[in-house]
Amino acid sequence: xxxxxxxxxxxxxxxxxxxxxxxxxxxxxxxxxxxxxxxxxxxxxxxxxxxxxxxxxxxxxxxxxxxxxxxxxxxxxxxxxxxxxxxxxxxxxxxxxxxxxxxxxxxxxxxxxxxxxxxxxxxxxxxxxxxxxxxxxxxxxxxxxxxxxxxxxxxxxxxxxxxxxxxxxxxxxxxxxxxxxxxxxxxxxxxxxxxxxxxxxxxxxxxxxxxxxxxxxxxxxxxxxxxxxxxxxxxxxxxxxxxxxxxxxxxxxxxxxxxxxxxxxxxxxxxxxxxxxxxxxxxxxxxxxxxxxxxxxxxxxxxxxxxxxxxxxxxxxxxxxxxxxxxxxxxxxxxxxxxxxxxxxxxxx
Numbered sequence: 001x002x003x004x005x006x007x008x009x010x011x012x013x014x015x016x017x018x019x020x021x022x023x024x025x026x027x028x029x030x031x032x033x034x035x036x037x038x039x040x041x042x043x044x045x046x047x048x049x050x051x052x053x054x055x056x057x058x059x060x061x062x063x064x065x066x067x068x069x070x071x072x073x074x075x076x077x078x079x080x081x082x083x084x085x086x087x088x089x090x091x092x093x094x095x096x097x098x099x100x101x102x103x104x105x106x107x108x109x110x111x112x113x114x115x116x117x118x119x120x121x122x123x124x125x126x127x128x129x130x131x132x133x134x135x136x137x138x139x140x141x142x143x144x145x146x147x148x149x150x151x152x153x154x155x156x157x158x159x160x161x162x163x164x165x166x167x168x169x170x171x172x173x174x175x176x177x178x179x180x181x182x183x184x185x186x187x188x189x190x191x192x193x194x195x196x197x198x199x200x201x202x203x204x205x206x207x208x209x210x211x212x213x214x215x216x217x218x219x220x221x222x223x224x225x226x227x228x229x230x231x232x233x234x235x236x237x238x239x240x241x242x243x244x245x246x247x248x249x250x251x252x253x254x255x256x257x258x259x260x261x262x263x264x265x266x267x268x269x270x271x272x273x274x275x276x277x278x279x280x281x282x283x284x285x286x287x288x289x290x291x292x293x294x295x296x297x298x299x300x301x302x303x304x305x306x307x308x309x310x311x312x313x314x315x316x317x318x319x320x321x322x323x324x325x326x327x328x329x330x331x332x333x334x335x336x337x338x339x340x341x342x343x344x345x346x347x348x349x
Contacts, residue, residue, distance in 0.1 A: 003075025004067070006060070006099060007305035010092030011084030011112050012136075013048040014298065015055040019067035020078075020305025025122065027066035028295065028302040031055045038176040042166070049087030056095050063301070071103060078108040078308035080115060082325035083137070089324035097320060107319035108308040112299075113138060113328075114148035116265035118307035119296035129261035129290070130254045132246060132278075134268035136162030136179070139206050139246075141253045144263075147310030153253050154204035161242055162268050164208035168215055168238050172231060182235050183271050189236030194218055196241035204253060211241055243273045247281050254287060263290040270297040 004026070009016040013033040019026040033043075033051050040047075064070070079096035082089055100107040117131050131142045131150070139160040142150035159167075162179055169178025174185065196214050215238050219227060227234070246268075254262050262282055268274060275291055282289040296303055314322065 004069050004073050005108070005305050005308055006064070006069075006074045006077045007301040007308065008056070008060070008077070008079040008092045008096045008099075009115070009299055009301040009304050010052045010056065010088045011080045011082070012088060012299055013043045013051075013085075014300070015052050015059050016299065016301040017056070017060040017063035018301035018305050019063055019069050020302060020308070023121065023306065023309055025302045025305065026069065027063045028300055029059050029063045029066065030295075030298075030300050031059050042176065043085070045085045045087050048085060049091050052088055052091040056091065060095075060099070074099075074103055074105060076100070076106045076108055076308070076313060077103075078110055078304050080112050080304055081109040081322060082330070083112055083327050084324075086324060086326040089326070093322070093324045097322075100319065101317060104316045106313040106315050107322070108311055108313050109319070109322055110304045110307045110311060111148075113140075113142070114150075114307045114311070115303040117142060117144055117150060117263075118148050118310065119265055119292040119300075119303040120263040120290050121306050122296060122302075123263075123290045123292060125261060125263055125290045128257075128259055129263050130250060130257060130259050131263040131265050132250045132269070133265045134161040134246060134274075135266035136160055136166060136268075138266065139208075139268075141204065141250060143253075143257055143259070148307045149310075153257065154206065154249060156206040156208065158207055158209040159212065161206070161208060161246060162266070164212055164242055165239070165268065165271070167212050168235070171212075171215055171219055172227075172235055172238075174235075179267065179271065182239060183273065185232050186236040186239040186273060189230075189232030189234070191236040191240035193230060193233035194237035196237055204249060204256075206245060206249060208242065208245075211238070239271070239273050243271070243277050246274060247277050250278070251281055251285055251287070255285075260286070261288045261290065263292075265292065265297070267298045270294045 018028040077100040139156040141154040165179035169182040174181040
């Protein structure tokens with residue numbers, strides 16, 4: 001795809017727009033809703049979608065302005081179509097369709113997971129590589145074969161790693177967003193203080209529900225004074241158990257697949273403990289590690305644009321029939337049977 005791509009991302013509670021051209025991020029604007037949802041202790045879907053409708057026009061205008069890009073310079077519009085919160089996704093998709101339709105330019109639908117993986121292309125990584133995709137809603141190991149096409153080598157059997165961080169933060173009485181608060185507290189603690197179990201020691205898949213239960217019972221077995229004194233130690237031990245499982249299974253997957261490149265993606269990729277442990281273990285194993293900058297770990301439209309460069313385009317006005325999807329199982333039904341690749345040929349998903 002030649003020319004500037006206007007990108008929109010509203011899969012959860014961050015409203016984001018970016019301009020990407022020829023694999024280069026010209027601008028990236030993210031408006032966070034953290035303060036809005038902090039009072040509820042988590043994201044409220046209806047509140048998030050309504051806030052997207054208020055913020056998106058300004059965020060898009062800011063992204064175009066920051067890139068020095070006029071509407072006439074926009075050659076295509078890219079947008080996250082799923083998975084995510086369906087209300088939030090529909091807001092972004094409707095806006096993207098309107099922008100593309102008004103300019104009579106094509107639209108590029110992007111899968112959210114493909115976007116996270118593509119964030120690593122800002123670092124110059126070349127496939128094939130193993131990518132750990134870990135966030136509040138997803139935890140999987142993707143074997144990236146070409147572009148953003150990947151094969152799932154492992155996934156969580158129950159909860160996502162990000163959800164485990166957030167639930168652990170709530171149990172420890174920390175604020176929102178929980179994962180970040182727990183990470184900051186853990187830096188001041190002793191990771192060997194509490195012997196939390198490493199769930200599912202065999203096989204590739206992840207599991208975190210048992211670890212959450214272990215934290216719950218650990219806290220129940222301590223009095224309030226002990227928890228206050230050792231809160232950082234408990235946080236460090238709990239985080240260490242999550243990180244240990246993520247790192248162990250990622251490196252095992254790279255070994256089994258015969259791959260020497262490893263990448264991280266998703267909000268959990270911003271966790272300092274994970275980044276430190278993965279750096280040390282990959283160095284010791286002779287693996288090349290790619291860590292996306294923190295700005296490309298959490299949800300952002302720049303990653304959508306980086307993925308769009310590897311995906312087919314849908315010509316005007318055929319994309320009006322495209323729908324959003326909340327889960328990966330709904331993705332196929334939400335897409336039209338055929339779209340056009342950049343060379344004009346049709347391709348089926």
